[in-house]
Amino acid sequence: MQTNLADFIKNTAEGQEADAILRSCVHCGFCTATCPTYQLLGDELDGPRGRIYLMKQVLEGKEATRKTQLHLDRCLTCRNCESTCPSGVQYGRLVDIGRGLVEKQVRRPLSERIVRSVLKEALPRKWLFTPAMKAGQLMRPLLPKVLQNKVPVAHDAGIWPRRQHARKMLLLDGCVQPAMSPNINSATARVLDALDVQLVVAPKAGCCGAIRHHLNDHQGGMDDARRNIDAWWPYVEAGAEAIVMTASGCGSMVKDYGHLLAHDAAYAERAARISAMTRDLSEIMPAFEDELVGKLKEKISKRVAYHPPCTLQHGQQIRGKVEGLLRAVGVDVKLCADSHLCCGSAGTYSVLQAELSYQLRDNKLKNLQATEPEMIVSANIGCLTHLQSGTETPVRHWIELIDQAL
Numbered sequence: 001m002q003t004n005l006a007d008f009i010k011n012t013a014e015g016q017e018a019d020a021i022l023r024s025c026v027h028c029g030f031c032t033a034t035c036p037t038y039q040l041l042g043d044e045l046d047g048p049r050g051r052i053y054l055m056k057q058v059l060e061g062k063e064a065t066r067k068t069q070l071h072l073d074r075c076l077t078c079r080n081c082e083s084t085c086p087s088g089v090q091y092g093r094l095v096d097i098g099r100g101l102v103e104k105q106v107r108r109p110l111s112e113r114i115v116r117s118v119l120k121e122a123l124p125r126k127w128l129f130t131p132a133m134k135a136g137q138l139m140r141p142l143l144p145k146v147l148q149n150k151v152p153v154a155h156d157a158g159i160w161p162r163r164q165h166a167r168k169m170l171l172l173d174g175c176v177q178p179a180m181s182p183n184i185n186s187a188t189a190r191v192l193d194a195l196d197v198q199l200v201v202a203p204k205a206g207c208c209g210a211i212r213h214h215l216n217d218h219q220g221g222m223d224d225a226r227r228n229i230d231a232w233w234p235y236v237e238a239g240a241e242a243i244v245m246t247a248s249g250c251g252s253m254v255k256d257y258g259h260l261l262a263h264d265a266a267y268a269e270r271a272a273r274i275s276a277m278t279r280d281l282s283e284i285m286p287a288f289e290d291e292l293v294g295k296l297k298e299k300i301s302k303r304v305a306y307h308p309p310c311t312l313q314h315g316q317q318i319r320g321k322v323e324g325l326l327r328a329v330g331v332d333v334k335l336c337a338d339s340h341l342c343c344g345s346a347g348t349y350s351v352l353q354a355e356l357s358y359q360l361r362d363n364k365l366k367n368l369q370a371t372e373p374e375m376i377v378s379a380n381i382g383c384l385t386h387l388q389s390g391t392e393t394p395v396r397h398w399i400e401l402i403d404q405a406l
């Protein structure tokens with residue numbers, strides 16, 4: 001695609017990156033067919049090719065409008081289009097840049113600004129979010145359905161193992177996950193402990209930065225990233241083998257630190273190292289498969305439907321690992337029809353674009369239920385909570401299934 005970027009952006013790092021991405025798009029439209037919002041709305045401007053065109057116009061100097069902002073807001077950032085694109089167009093990076101520019105040009109109505117500020121300020125702060133979630137869980141039966149959907153039933157975290165091991169890995173505790181589903185990280189620690197690996201949480205690490213970054217507060221997102229790098233670095237120097245992610249949304253973000261901080265002289269090198277040693281839990285576990293199978297008292301005979309989060313299958317391009325591991329331990333695991341499509345959770349999307357989000361959830365649950373599962377498993381806290389809000393079938397992180405069996 002030919003481009004002619006406007007003076008205000010063409011000589012900046014972002015402008016040059018956006019220009020290279022735009023030029024790699026040949027406008028073939030293959031991506032449109034697999035875009036969830038295009039499938040629902042049938043409007044070219046609610047598909048990747050149309051959005052790329054809108055962003056090109058803004059980058060070339062045409063003033064963005066509320067309509068431009070709306071079409072970009074409706075994008076889930078699921079990056080399904082990246083998986084489909086034969087030309088390797090990095091849509092996710094482009095939409096980050098495009099949204100940032102539009103945000104500066106188009107002032108949102110007051111109500112939107114308030115909601116986005118609350119999400120951006122409250123979710124990443126554990127000291128604020130955890131007590132709020134606990135209060136919500138206590139009052140859950142009294143809450144209106146719209147809030148119940150966001151407040152999962154409280155689960156006990158169980159015991160965090162205290163044994164010391166020579167092999168150590170860092171774990172990103174995260175921000176909302178420990179409050180919403182504390183069993184996920186403790187189950188991970190117990191499973192790895194049984195395999196003689198110690199999981200260590202750096203006390204000063206926190207939100208990965210994805211929440212602020214995807215709400216167009218790029219500076220705030222990078223502040224979170226720098227804080228985490230500072231918190232993890234002493235453990236990296238002391239020999240931690242990897243940084244383990246139990247939420248694929250966070251993993252996708254941390255794997256991007258190297259790229260996002262490439263122009264920050266004080267952090268670029270460490271950010272690249274941190275990204276390089278970051279692993280989704282499903283990348284860690286296959287190396288332990290034989291040992292794990294040997295430790296199980298009996299195989300896990302359960303019928304399970306697996307929903308691969310977009311941040312895992314499209315963002316990190318990791319496919320087949322969770323299913324492979326679950327099959328090895330005896331689980332009858334199935335992918336549903338259209339398993340490449342987003343469940344509608346997409347970070348804060350389920351709050352900001354609720355109607356589309358719940359349509360996608362219901363479509364996803366219909367397909368998952370068609371496999372007649374006893375349990376639905378996934379790998380990202382957002383997907384787990386969103387799917388559970390629409391079904392009585394238990395929805396869990398896949399590591400909880402393995403922890404139970406051990």
Ligand code: SF4
Pocket residue numbers: 024025026027028029030031032048049081084085086087088089
């Ligand atoms: S993003 Fe890729 S698939 Fe979509 S129109 Fe451009 S080149 Fe084609």
Ligand code: SF4
Pocket residue numbers: 034035036037038046047048051074075076077078079080081082091
């Ligand atoms: S990221 Fe997802 S919703 Fe956004 S354009 Fe790509 S496929 Fe469509």
